[in-house]
Amino acid sequence: MHSKTIAQLISGLRNKEFSSVELTQHFLDRIAAHDDRYNSFITLTGDIALTQAQVADQRLAAGDAPALCGVPIAHKDIFCTKGVRTSCASKMLDNFIAPYDATIVENYQQAGAVMLGKTNMDEFAMGSSNETSYYGPVKNPWNTNCVPGGSSGGSAAAVAALLAPGATASDTGGSIRQPAALCGLTGIKPTYGRVSRYGMIAFASSLDQAGVLTRSAEDAAIMLNTMASFDAKDSTCVDQPLEDYTQGLAASLNGLTIGIPDEYFGEGLNPKTAEAVQAAIKTYQSLGATIKPISLPHTHLAVPAYYVIAPAECSANLSRFDGVRYGHRCEDPKDLADLYKRSRGEGFGNEVKRRILVGAYALSAGYYDAYYNKAQQVRRLIKQDFVEAFADVDVILGPTAPNPAFEFGAKGGDPVAMYLEDIYTIATNLAGLPGLSIPCGLIDGKPIGLQLIGNYFAEGKLLNVAHQFQQATDFHQQTAPATA
Numbered sequence: 001m002h003s004k005t006i007a008q009l010i011s012g013l014r015n016k017e018f019s020s021v022e023l024t025q026h027f028l029d030r031i032a033a034h035d036d037r038y039n040s041f042i043t044l045t046g047d048i049a050l051t052q053a054q055v056a057d058q059r060l061a062a063g064d065a066p067a068l069c070g071v072p073i074a075h076k077d078i079f080c081t082k083g084v085r086t087s088c089a090s091k092m093l094d095n096f097i098a099p100y101d102a103t104i105v106e107n108y109q110q111a112g113a114v115m116l117g118k119t120n121m122d123e124f125a126m127g128s129s130n131e132t133s134y135y136g137p138v139k140n141p142w143n144t145n146c147v148p149g150g151s152s153g154g155s156a157a158a159v160a161a162l163l164a165p166g167a168t169a170s171d172t173g174g175s176i177r178q179p180a181a182l183c184g185l186t187g188i189k190p191t192y193g194r195v196s197r198y199g200m201i202a203f204a205s206s207l208d209q210a211g212v213l214t215r216s217a218e219d220a221a222i223m224l225n226t227m228a229s230f231d232a233k234d235s236t237c238v239d240q241p242l243e244d245y246t247q248g249l250a251a252s253l254n255g256l257t258i259g260i261p262d263e264y265f266g267e268g269l270n271p272k273t274a275e276a277v278q279a280a281i282k283t284y285q286s287l288g289a290t291i292k293p294i295s296l297p298h299t300h301l302a303v304p305a306y307y308v309i310a311p312a313e314c315s316a317n318l319s320r321f322d323g324v325r326y327g328h329r330c331e332d333p334k335d336l337a338d339l340y341k342r343s344r345g346e347g348f349g350n351e352v353k354r355r356i357l358v359g360a361y362a363l364s365a366g367y368y369d370a371y372y373n374k375a376q377q378v379r380r381l382i383k384q385d386f387v388e389a390f391a392d393v394d395v396i397l398g399p400t401a402p403n404p405a406f407e408f409g410a411k412g413g414d415p416v417a418m419y420l421e422d423i424y425t426i427a428t429n430l431a432g433l434p435g436l437s438i439p440c441g442l443i444d445g446k447p448i449g450l451q452l453i454g455n456y457f458a459e460g461k462l463l464n465v466a467h468q469f470q471q472a473t474d475f476h477q478q479t480a481p482a483t484a
């Protein structure tokens with residue numbers, strides 16, 4: 001059962017090949033048997049899952065089954081889940097039981113999905129390797145000496161190890177696409193505003209967007225159908241008509257124009273990654289697409305602009321964790337200043353502290369114009385590059401990450417080397433565009449990701465372009481060696 005796609009599970013449940021309780025128990029047993037190898041879950045919600053599965057079975061029997069009725073999924077631990085610990089992988093929230101559900105969690109509940117548990121991640125979603133979690137690193141199922149990518153490393157490892165058929169995730173600068181690439185999965189970050197951020201713990205509010213990690217573009221379309229909604233509780237959520245993303249999957253790619261940005265193939269790109277991406281370009285040509293070289297001239301400014309804007313927003317967002325209202329509180333504070341200092345000093349890890357310091361500095365009186373304002377101006381130029389490119393092309397294609405999964409500690413001493421792993425994904429968030437990663441090959445047994453970037457609200461087109469590649473190739477069907 002665990003090797004079936006979500007599409008197959010939906011039909012298996014409806015055809016009574018297995019019940020949701022059987023299916024859910026099967027995944028819970030797999031997690032119990034295998035997850036100490038990967039550490040992909042922070043909290044398991046077996047009792048909730050089995051209760052939801054029983055209800056799902058009743059609805060299936062009554063012929064009243066919503067879209068994902070009875071399908072088990074996992075939620076990244078950045079999404080609030082009522083009555084269940086929501087830690088964001090931080091000591092700060094180790095004791096936090098969310099009093100409400102995130103909108104996307106509610107959407108999945110209403111669609112009948114079953115929650116297996118909450119997945120591990122980088123602390124407050126800051127990282128590209130899942131090494132910053134308070135609950136320890138997540139291991140890549142393809143090679144447990146290597147990182148799964150981050151920050152949604154737990155969701156990616158759980159799906160890649162076949163411990164969950166699909167999982168929710170979030171992407172501020174690449175945190176869905178980069179782990180998708182490193183774990184051989186399909187991952188989509190929708191247009192900013194397509195999915196509600198209500199109840200998703202904020203890192204950098206103008207960049208954060210929820211999305212999904214699955215084993216195929218078809219499954220991503222099915223999961224995104226439920227995740228996407230208009231939500232008045234998130235003021236940046238866009239009231240745009242909802243689509244059925246599965247509808248356009250089969251469309252032919254004849255007449256499609258794919259832009260290949262020069263800047264995504266320069267220095268720093270692993271030659272083997274480049275080779276796999278070039279082979280994927282040939283596949284697209286054979287599927288009828290036209291390839292057009294393009295330029296995104298401000299690409300080199302994306303990482304520097306992001307590492308001013310994201311820390312600036314995080315320093316503001318994380319000021320709410322003060323030891324007063326909820327979260328970690330130090331023992332026996334002397335006075336209020338001591339309470340703040342020690343609660344925050346003890347509750348946050350080093351990467352989070354580094355970002356808060358950088359962000360508070362960039363926003364401080366004398367430096368606001370020099371750093372924060374400048375970065376916002378650069379952001380505008382980056383967005384403009386894409387607007388001009390999309391006048392001539394339908395989608396943009398390139399690598400997702402420069403390298404396949406690296407070993408634990410490989411970039412630990414050098415934050416900038418780590419930041420550069422997101423060089424191809426960050427610009428998409430700065431521009432608010434949708435981006436997707438699909439597997440396109442292996443280097444030494446480790447997966448490589450192909451990135452597709454779409455115009456605003458072109459999620460359906462992106463999924464179609466990804467699905468057509470998956471109809472012509474079998475990279476997405478390969479699974480990590482130890483998962484059988």
Ligand code: GLN
Nearest residue numbers: 125127171172173174175
């Ligand atoms: N790796 C990037 C960072 O550390 C992006 C993280 C994310 O998308 N949440 O900020």
